[in-house]
Amino acid sequence: MTRWYQEKKKEYFYNEAKRKGYRSRSAFKLKQIQNKFKIIKKTDFVLDLGAAPGGWSQVSNEIIGKNGKIIGIDLLNIKPIDGIQFLQEDITEKSTILKIIKIVGENGVDVLLSDMSPNISGNYSIDHANSVHLCKQSLNLVDKILKDNGNFLCKLFMGEEFDDFIKIFKNKFKNVKLYSPPASRKSSSEIYIIGRNFLKK
Numbered sequence: 001m002t003r004w005y006q007e008k009k010k011e012y013f014y015n016e017a018k019r020k021g022y023r024s025r026s027a028f029k030l031k032q033i034q035n036k037f038k039i040i041k042k043t044d045f046v047l048d049l050g051a052a053p054g055g056w057s058q059v060s061n062e063i064i065g066k067n068g069k070i071i072g073i074d075l076l077n078i079k080p081i082d083g084i085q086f087l088q089e090d091i092t093e094k095s096t097i098l099k100i101i102k103i104v105g106e107n108g109v110d111v112l113l114s115d116m117s118p119n120i121s122g123n124y125s126i127d128h129a130n131s132v133h134l135c136k137q138s139l140n141l142v143d144k145i146l147k148d149n150g151n152f153l154c155k156l157f158m159g160e161e162f163d164d165f166i167k168i169f170k171n172k173f174k175n176v177k178l179y180s181p182p183a184s185r186k187s188s189s190e191i192y193i194i195g196r197n198f199l200k201k
């Protein structure tokens with residue numbers, strides 16, 4: 001794919017996000033993943049990690065309807081959205097995990113989303129390692145708060161630890177798929193891992 005075409009695609013999703021009132025181009029990635037894998041259902045309780053500026057929370061909100069629930073977490077402040085609880089916290093902090101467990105309660109969440117990205121250094125190996133670290137933090141939360149049979153969507157920057165990481169995923173979910181949505185840039189090393197039907201132990 002040429003650079004010119006990639007720029008056009010980026011511009012297209014930027015304009016579409018503006019036109020439809022989404023806060024990020026990423027909103028279309030979740031829409032495309034949802035269309036294909038149906039990870040979120042009406043009335044679900046969704047936890048959105050790395051939620052700023054709020055695009056995925058907006059898309060989730062449309063799907064779950066007024067009887068569902070969303071909590072969004074990010075290092076950055078997120079402008080309020082009616083009915084969504086946003087927390088400005090670092091997911092790698094133990095205190096954040098404890099706070100989430102307390103808010104979620106013992107019933108747990110139906111869906112855990114993570115679109116978290118580390119600060120990009122430009123060094124492929126470092127960015128990959130930092131991304132794996134964030135994914136492992138999310139997986140740690142999966143064990144603690146995802147309901148049996150629940151779904152997990154996680155962004156990962158590809159690299160050498162991928163094979164080991166995906167093995168952990170396959171132990172935890174009945175169904176694991178990899179997907180690069182059309183709204184992702186072709187030059188990007190990001191891949192989305194979709195774990196469906198969590199096997200809670």
Ligand SMILES: C[S@@+](CC[C@H](N)C(=O)[O-])C[C@H]1O[C@@H](n2cnc3c(N)ncnc32)[C@H](O)[C@@H]1O
Nearest residue numbers: 024026050052053054055056075091115116117
């Ligand atoms: C690509 S953006 C998410 C876009 C979002 N899905 C949307 O549609 O608006 C990645 C986010 O991950 C967040 N992030 C990175 N590390 C984090 C951490 N340790 N704890 C919480 N959020 C983190 C960043 O602050 C950034 O806002």
